[in-house]
Amino acid sequence: MNDAPDASEDRGADVDDLLDQLQELQETVDSPDEQREVAEAMHLAAGLSSAGVLGEHIQKYTTRDVAEAFVGAVIFAVPLLVEDGVNQIAAHFVNTQVAGVPLFFLVNAAFVATMTYGLVYWADIQNVEKRKPLFGVLPRRLVGILTVAFGTAALMMVLWGRIDVQADPFVSVARVSVVWALAAFGAALGDILPGESEGENIADVVDEYT
Secondary structure (H helix, E strand, O other): OOOOOOHHHHOOOOHHHHHHHHHHHHHHOOOHHHHHHHHHHHHHHHHHHHOOOOOOEEOOOOHHHHHHHHHHHHHHHHHHHOOOHHHHHHHHHHHOOEOOEOHHHHHHHHHHHHHHHHHHHHOOOOEEOOOOOEOOOEOHHHHHHHHHHHHHHHHHHHHOOOOOOOOOHHHHHHHHHHHHHHHHHHHHHHHHOOOOOOOOOHHHHHHHOO
């Protein structure tokens, strides 16, 4: 008879649950070697929790989160800045239109937003809470990540001479959007991986002055 716990029952477990189970296991084992192994596992689990690696509950969205998103966006955007394939993809976005609508450009933008949302709120890398969404719908953290990533991609492409600011604006935006796709991924990871940041919640600061 298989006494293993049902995997569906463990989906909501966090590090505290894991530590409780390890504590119970430590009380049942008799061998010194087994007790030592359980103690090491408990120490590792506690370290992961304090480092924000496993399931930390993130509530605040601070200026430090913005800075972390910026760093993540830069790291992930740099490899694309030296690739000429960015211009080819952007040309595809600009030239492929249906009834005058740049369909693939819009689909790419929707994909980036959906991917970022899924990474932050669905992937269970961290337990990220949605607090005070903009207009009651848009999560502030999602808007912040996407905005930081797009601004970072645009700034770096201008600084590195990868777009001509005097050229067709839509061509420039299309090129930025290609780099934005990867920059948003890096910005999301840079924001949530370190766990909850120190500092005052941006939403609370905005509400205080509005």
